[in-house]
Structure formats: structure tokens, C-alpha cells
Amino acid sequence: GDSVTQMEGPVTLSEEAFLTINCTYTATGYPSLFWYVQYPGEGLQLLLKATKADDKGSNKGFEATYRKETTSFHLEKGSVQVSDSAVYFCALMRFSSASKIIFGSGTRLSIRP
């Protein structure tokens, strides 16, 4: 069945460091891919998405490119801030799965000032 695997956390970086959170997926067909973020004490927010191969989603300085050849959707940011500290979830959704989102296990990111 469909699945999402993302790097385990926690990830701790210093402010202004480069961030990569790896995400790979297993799915038939052409799923849509998402990154959701959960700030402390809050619910999930959509961070970015990509709906087809080679699409690049971007938001708030974060980027992720839909790589079908490697079935990956790695999250990157060139210079992280303390306010980026949160849990990040990679997710996929296929229309044929009737709108059910499959989430990765989440990666906790902590940024040191």
C-alpha cells in the first residue's frame, strides 16, 4: 500500500543553517505530495504542495521538488530561523484513495538562536 517515509528527528540546527528533511514515498500512479507543519500547541498547516512530477512547491522560504524518478519530496530551506521550530510532516494523497492523506511520522525541528 501507499506509504511515506521521512527522516527521523529530532533535528537540531543553529539559526541561519541550511535545512534538509528527507521524504520518500511509495505509491502507485501519480500522487500529490504535501508538507504540513505543526507549530507547538497548534494544529497542522499546509506548508507547500506539488501535484505532478518536477513541480516545485515553495512557501515561507521552504522548497520541495516532486522527484518521480527517486520517489522523493525533500524539504529544504536555505537559512532557518528560530520561528521554524516545529514538527514537519510529509504526506501524499491519491484521488483514487478517496481523499485519504497518508502521512509520514513527522520530523521535529529545533533551531538554536
Add this chain to the structure above:
Amino acid sequence: EAGVTQSPTHLIKTRGQQATLRCSPISGHTSVYWYQQALGLGLQFLLWYDEGEERNRGNFPPRFSGRQFPNYSSELNVNALELEDSALYLCASSLVPTGANQPQHFGDGTRLSIL
């Protein structure tokens, strides 16, 4: 625009009791989804409602049920509560019940604790 709202924020129950969680979707959204975020298990899909009907459910026992009202708000009911039901329950809504281009918007969740 108000986001997805859930109530209560916290709910404490004992084993064997029943819990009711509520969700109001974003105005105009017809689809409501429920997820369980249990410690160590990540996010798992529970239920999907659209236009008042249950459209899909995840791998959860029948004591997890719910409904969607004519105003598109939704309730999640959990009967015969067990300790492992302790989790954050997230509700999400989307504009239409399609996949690719209609992301789901999440509420802040209800923290259910079973003593």
C-alpha cells in the same frame, strides 16, 4: 476567514466511557476528515464525511464513529474508551472531495486523555 474549529480543546475520560468531539469546517467546505495523532504512531486517517455521508474510513474499530450535520459540521464519537485511545484528534476540511488540488485544512485538535 475563520479556520477549522474544534471543541473541546481537552477532554478527560475514564475507560469504558464515551467521548464526543466536535468540528466546524471552514465556511464553504463540504468535506470533513478526522485523524488520530497518537504518540509514537504518527497521524492516521480515521473518517471522511462529505455531504452528510461517510465516504471512507481508516483501519479503526466500529466504536469509532461519527456524523456530519446539514451545516457540514461534524462529530466524532468514540465508545467504550480504552487507554490507547489517548491521542490528539485532528479535524480537517476541504472545499470539495477531490484529491490533487484541494488541500485539507486542519484544526488545532482535541486532546483526549483516558485515565
